[in-house]
Amino acid sequence: MTGDKLPTMQAVAEKAGVSLATVSNVMNQPSRVAPATRDRVRAAIESLGYIRNAAARDLKRSRSDGIGLIVPDILNRLFVDMARGAQITAGQRGLSLLLANAVYAFESFDPLVVTDQQDQFLDFFAEERTSGILYAAMSDPTDGINRIRGHVRPIVVINYDQPGDWCSVLMDNRQAGRIAVEHLAGIGVRRVFYVSPPDAAQPIADRRRGVAEGAASQGLELTEVTTDGLEFEHGSAAMAELLAGRADGERIGFVGMTDALALGALGVLREHPELRIPEDVAVIGLDGTHDGARSDWVSLTSITLPGYRMGEEAIRLVLDEAQPGHRHERVILPVGMRLGASTLGSAATAGGADGTTP
Amino acid sequence: MTGDKLPTMQAVAEKAGVSLATVSNVMNQPSRVAPATRDRVRAAIESLGYIRNAAARDLKRSRSDGIGLIVPDILNRLFVDMARGAQITAGQRGLSLLLANAVYAFESFDPLVVTDQQDQFLDFFAEERTSGILYAAMSDPTDGINRIRGHVRPIVVINYDQPGDWCSVLMDNRQAGRIAVEHLAGIGVRRVFYVSPPDAAQPIADRRRGVAEGAASQGLELTEVTTDGLEFEHGSAAMAELLAGRADGERIGFVGMTDALALGALGVLREHPELRIPEDVAVIGLDGTHDGARSDWVSLTSITLPGYRMGEEAIRLVLDEAQPGHRHERVILPVGMRLGASTLGSAATAGGADGTTP
DNA sequence: CTGAAAGCGCTTACAG
DNA sequence: CTGAAAGCGCTTACAG
Numbered sequence: 159m160t161g162d163k164l165p166t167m168q169a170v171a172e173k174a175g176v177s178l179a180t181v182s183n184v185m186n187q188p189s190r191v192a193p194a195t196r197d198r199v200r201a202a203i204e205s206l207g208y209i210r211n212a213a214a215r216d217l218k219r220s221r222s223d224g225i226g227l228i229v230p231d232i233l234n235r236l237f238v239d240m241a242r243g244a245q246i247t248a249g250q251r252g253l254s255l256l257l258a259n260a261v262y263a264f265e266s267f268d269p270l271v272v273t274d275q276q277d278q279f280l281d282f283f284a285e286e287r288t289s290g291i292l293y294a295a296m297s298d299p300t301d302g303i304n305r306i307r308g309h310v311r312p313i314v315v316i317n318y319d320q321p322g323d324w325c326s327v328l329m330d331n332r333q334a335g336r337i338a339v340e341h342l343a344g345i346g347v348r349r350v351f352y353v354s355p356p357d358a359a360q361p362i363a364d365r366r367r368g369v370a371e372g373a374a375s376q377g378l379e380l381t382e383v384t385t386d387g388l389e390f391e392h393g394s395a396a397m398a399e400l401l402a403g404r405a406d407g408e409r410i411g412f413v414g415m416t417d418a419l420a421l422g423a424l425g426v427l428r429e430h431p432e433l434r435i436p437e438d439v440a441v442i443g444l445d446g447t448h449d450g451a452r453s454d455w456v457s458l459t460s461i462t463l464p465g466y467r468m469g470e471e472a473i474r475l476v477l478d479e480a481q482p483g484h485r486h487e488r489v490i491l492p493v494g495m496r497l498g499a500s501t502l503g504s505a506a507t508a509g510g511a512d513g514t515t516p
Numbered sequence: 517m518t519g520d521k522l523p524t525m526q527a528v529a530e531k532a533g534v535s536l537a538t539v540s541n542v543m544n545q546p547s548r549v550a551p552a553t554r555d556r557v558r559a560a561i562e563s564l565g566y567i568r569n570a571a572a573r574d575l576k577r578s579r580s581d582g583i584g585l586i587v588p589d590i591l592n593r594l595f596v597d598m599a600r601g602a603q604i605t606a607g608q609r610g611l612s613l614l615l616a617n618a619v620y621a622f623e624s625f626d627p628l629v630v631t632d633q634q635d636q637f638l639d640f641f642a643e644e645r646t647s648g649i650l651y652a653a654m655s656d657p658t659d660g661i662n663r664i665r666g667h668v669r670p671i672v673v674i675n676y677d678q679p680g681d682w683c684s685v686l687m688d689n690r691q692a693g694r695i696a697v698e699h700l701a702g703i704g705v706r707r708v709f710y711v712s713p714p715d716a717a718q719p720i721a722d723r724r725r726g727v728a729e730g731a732a733s734q735g736l737e738l739t740e741v742t743t744d745g746l747e748f749e750h751g752s753a754a755m756a757e758l759l760a761g762r763a764d765g766e767r768i769g770f771v772g773m774t775d776a777l778a779l780g781a782l783g784v785l786r787e788h789p790e791l792r793i794p795e796d797v798a799v800i801g802l803d804g805t806h807d808g809a810r811s812d813w814v815s816l817t818s819i820t821l822p823g824y825r826m827g828e829e830a831i832r833l834v835l836d837e838a839q840p841g842h843r844h845e846r847v848i849l850p851v852g853m854r855l856g857a858s859t860l861g862s863a864a865t866a867g868g869a870d871g872t873t874p
Numbered sequence: 875c876t877g878a879a880a881g882c883g884c885t886t887a888c889a890g
Numbered sequence: 891c892t893g894a895a896a897g898c899g900c901t902t903a904c905a906g
Contacts, residue, residue, distance in 0.1 A: 164666055164667060166898095166899060166900085167899065167900065168899080168900095176876075176877085177876065177877040177878075178877080178878090178899095178900080178901090179876070179877055179878080179879095179901080179902080180875090180876060180877075182900070182901060182902085183875095183876085183901095186901080190875075190876090191875075191876085192875060192876090195875080195876085207663070207666060209639065209642050209643055209664065209666075209667050210643050210899090210900080211575070211643065211645065211898090211899055211900065212571075212574075212643040212644045212645070212900095213570075213571045213572075213573075213574035213575035213578075213580065213644075213645065213898085213899080213900085214571075214575050214882090214898070214899035214900035214901085215571075215899080215900055215901075216570075216571035216882095216900090217569070217571035217572050217575050217881095217882050217883065217884085217898090217899080217900070217901095218881080218882050218899085218900050218901045218902080219882085219900090219901070219902095220522075220569075220571075220882070220883095222571065224640075231600075232590055232596050232599060232600070233596060233600065238590050238591060238596065241590060241617060242589075242590070242591065242617065242619065245617050245619060246619055249619070249633055249636075254616070254636070254637070254640050255616075255617075256614045256615070256616070257614070257615040257616070257617060258612070258613075258614070258615070259599060259600065259603050259613075259615060261600065261603060261604055261607070275607055278607075278612070279612070281567065282582075282612045284567045285567055285568050285569065285570040285573075286570045286571075287569065287570070287571065305565070306567065308522055308565060308567075309522060309567050390810060421808075421810065421811045424811060425810055425811065448808065448811070450779075450806065450808035450811060450812070452748060452779065452783055453779045453782060453783065453806070453808060453811075453812045453813065453816070454808070454811045454812065454813065455811065455812065455813035458811070524882095524883060524884085525883065525884065526883080526884095534892075534893085535892065535893040535894075536883095536884080536885090536893080536894090537885080537886080537892070537893055537894080537895095538891090538892060538893075540884070540885060540886085541885095541891095541892085544885080548891075548892090549891075549892085550891060550892090553891080553892085568883090568884080569882085569883055569884065570884095571882085571883080571884085572882070572883035572884035572885090572898090573883080573884055573885075574884090574898095575882090575883080575884070575885095575897095575898050575899065575900085576883085576884050576885045576886080576897080576898050577884090577885070577886095577898085578898070578899095875906105876905105876906085877904100877905090877906085878904095878905090878906105879902105879903105879904095880901105880902090880903095881900100881901095881902100882899105882900090882901090883898105884897100884898090885896105885897095885898090886895105886896090886897100887895105887896095888893100888894095888895095889892105889893090889894090890891105890892085890893085890894105
C-alpha cells in the first residue's frame with residue numbers, strides 16, 4: 159500500500175466513465191448532474207476510497223474552508239468555553255474550526271518569559287488562506303493583523319478592545335468589577351479591598367476601573383492592594399496582610415481580580431474561626447474560573463464570564479464579513495454572577511447564569 | 517486592497533531579479549543560495565508582504581506540515597493536558613498542531629445522543645494530507661482509520677487500546693484502580709465500595725478491573741455500586757444509599773470512578789458531622805479532574821492522569837513513524853496519586869506527581 | 875446534462 | 891550558484 163499513488167479525481171472519472179468535470183460537479187454541485195450519473199460517480203468514489211485533495215481544491219479556489227481560532231491557553235477555562243462555542247457553532251454551519259493554542263505564559267508576569275506562538279499561528283492560518291481567523295489576543299493585535307490582512311480578510315478580534323478594521327467581541331470587564339462591588343454594598347459592606355496584580359493586560363485594567371466606579375457610586379471606601387500575581391498564594395498573602403491591619407469588629411469585603419485570588423483569601427480565613435463569613439469578611443472573585451462551588455469549604459461568590467457566547471458571536475461575525483453589506487461590529491457581552499456562601503453565608507443557594515454551556 | 521491579487525512567488529522573483537526557483541530555494545534550502553542573492557530575495561519578500569501559499573506548496577509536496585489532534589472534548593481536563601503536551605512538543609519541533617475538538621457528549625450515556633464530530637475531523641485531516649493524526653478515540657477507531665489510512669499514514673491512537681497497524685499511547689487505568697484500593701487498605705480500610713457507571717467506555721472497564729484486582733490482592737471486601745452517570749449528583753446518591761445500609765461503627769471506603777463522583781460523596785458526608793473522615797468513611801476519586809484541593813471542605817485524595825505526557829509521547833511516535841526502521845509501539849504511561857484529607861485526615865499534605873504541567 | 879481545457883502557485887530534478 | 895520547465899489535482903467558465 160505505502161508506495162501506491164492515491165486515487166485522484168481522474169481515476170474516479172475513468173471508473174465511472176465520465177469526465178473530470180462531472181466528478182467535480184457531483185461533489186460540489188450535485189443538482190447539476192443527472193441522478194443516474196451521480197450514483198455511478200458516487201459508487202466509484204466509494205469503491206476507490208477516494209478522498210478529495212484539499213490542497214488542489216484550495217489552490218484553485220484560493221481559500222480553504224477552515225476557520226482558525228487562536229486562543230492564549232486552554233488551561234484557562236474561559237478559552238475552553240470560547241473554543242467550544244465557536245466549535246459547535248462552526249460545526250452547525252458546516253465549517254471546520256481549527257483551534258490553535260498559543261500557550262501564552264499566564265503564570266509569569268515577566269515579559270521576557272512570554273514566548274507564545276500567537277504570531278506563528280497567525281502566519282500559519284494566513285498561509286492556509288483560511289476563510290477567517292478568530293483571534294483572542296492578549297496584547298495589541300494591530301501589527302500581527304496588518305502583516306496578514308491581505309491574505310485572509312475576515313478577522314474577528316476577541317477579548318481585546320482595540321479600534322481597527324475588524325469586528326470585536328468583548329466581555330464587559332468593567333461591569334464585572336462594578337456588580338461585584340455593588341453586590342458587596344448590597345449585603346452591607348462599606349469597606350472594600352480590591353486585590354489584583356498590576357495592569358499587565360486589558361481585562362485587569364478594566365476590572366479595576368469597574369471596581370472603582372462601583373465603589374464611587376455606592377459611596378464605599380475602596381483600597382487597592384497590588385499583588386505579584388493572580389494565583390491562590392497571592393490571594394492568601396494579601397488576605398493575611400489585610401487581617402493584620404483590620405480594626406477589631408470592622409467589616410471588610412475582599413474582591414479578587416481572579417477566583418484564585420479569592421480562594422487564597424478564603425484559605426486564610428479557614429485558619430480564623432473567630433471571623434464570620436460574610437458578617438466579618440466577605441469574599442468575591444471576578445473570573446468564574448473556579449467551579450467547585452459544591453465542594454468548597456465556603457462556596458465562592460463569583461462573576462461568570464460569557465466565554466461560550468463569545469465564541470458563538472465570533473463565528474457569526476466572521477461569516478457575516480463575507481456578506482455584501484457587512485459593517486464591522488463591536489459586541490460587548492454582559493457577565494453574570496454566581497452567588498455563594500462567601501458573600502451570602504449559609505443562606506446561599508446556587509444561582510445565576512454561568513454562560514458556560516449552551 | 518480587497519480586490520487586489522496577492523503577491524506570488526513570481527512577483528518576488530521579478531522584484532529581486534532572480535528566477536522562481538531561487539526564491540523557492542531561499543525559503544526551503546537557504547544554504548544553496550549565495551548570501552547576497554538571499555538578502556535581495558528576503559528584502560523583496562518583506563517589501564511585498566509575501567506570504568507563501570500553503571495550498572500550492574502542499575499540492576506539490578502532496579502533504580501538509582500540520583499535525584492533527586482529535587480529542588473528545590476539552591471540557592475534560594485530561595484532554596486539555598493532552599493537547600498542551602502535544603502542542604508544546606510539536607512547537608519545539610517546528611510543527612503546527614491543529615486541535616480538533618469533537619464535542620463528544622460525555623454528559624449523556626444515551627448512545628443516540630452522541631453526535632460527535634470525530635469522523636468529520638478524520639476526513640478533514642485526510643483531505644488536508646496532514647503529516648500525521650493523533651486520535652484520542654472514545655470507541656473502536658479501526659473503521660475510521662481504515663477509511664483514511666491510505667491518505668495519511670502516521671496515525672497514533674490515544675487512550676483507546678485496540679490492536680492495529682498503528683502506535684498507541686495509553687494510561688494505566690487498571691493501575692489507577694489498583695493503587696487507589698491499595699491506598700485504602702494501607703490506611704486500614706477493609707470494606708470498599710466502588711462507585712461507577714456501567715462500562716460504556718474502555719477506561720471505565722479498566723478501572724473497574726484494577727479495583728477488583730487491588731481488592732483481591734489486599735483481601736478487601738469489595739462491593740460494586742452502579743450509577744446512572746459520573747457526575748457529582750450520582751456520587752451523592754450513591755453515598756446516601758451506602759450510609760443507609762452502613763452498620764454502626766463500620767469503617768468503609770468509597771472509590772469513585774471519577775473525582776466528581778467522589779466529591780458528590782463528600783457533599784453528603786458534610787451533612788453528617790457525626791461521621792469522621794477518614795476514620796469512619798474514606799473517599800477517593802480516580803480521574804484527577806478536580807484540582808480544588810486547597811479550597812475543598814475536605815481535600816480529595818485522587819489519582820492523577822498523565823495527560824500531558826500522553827500528548828508528548830504521541831508527537832514523538834507520530835514523528836518516528838516517518839523514520840525508516842519504525843516499529844509500532846504501545847506505550848502505557850503510569851498514573852500518579854495526589855493525597856488529601858479525604859483519606860489521610862488533617863495529616864494530609866499536598867503531594868504526589870500530578871502529570872499536569874511540564 | 876456533459877466534457878475539453880486552462881490555470882491556480884508552488885517544488886523539484888535537471889541542465890548549465 | 892542559478893534558471894527553464896514540468897506537473898501536483900483540482901475547479902470553473904465555456905462550448906456543445
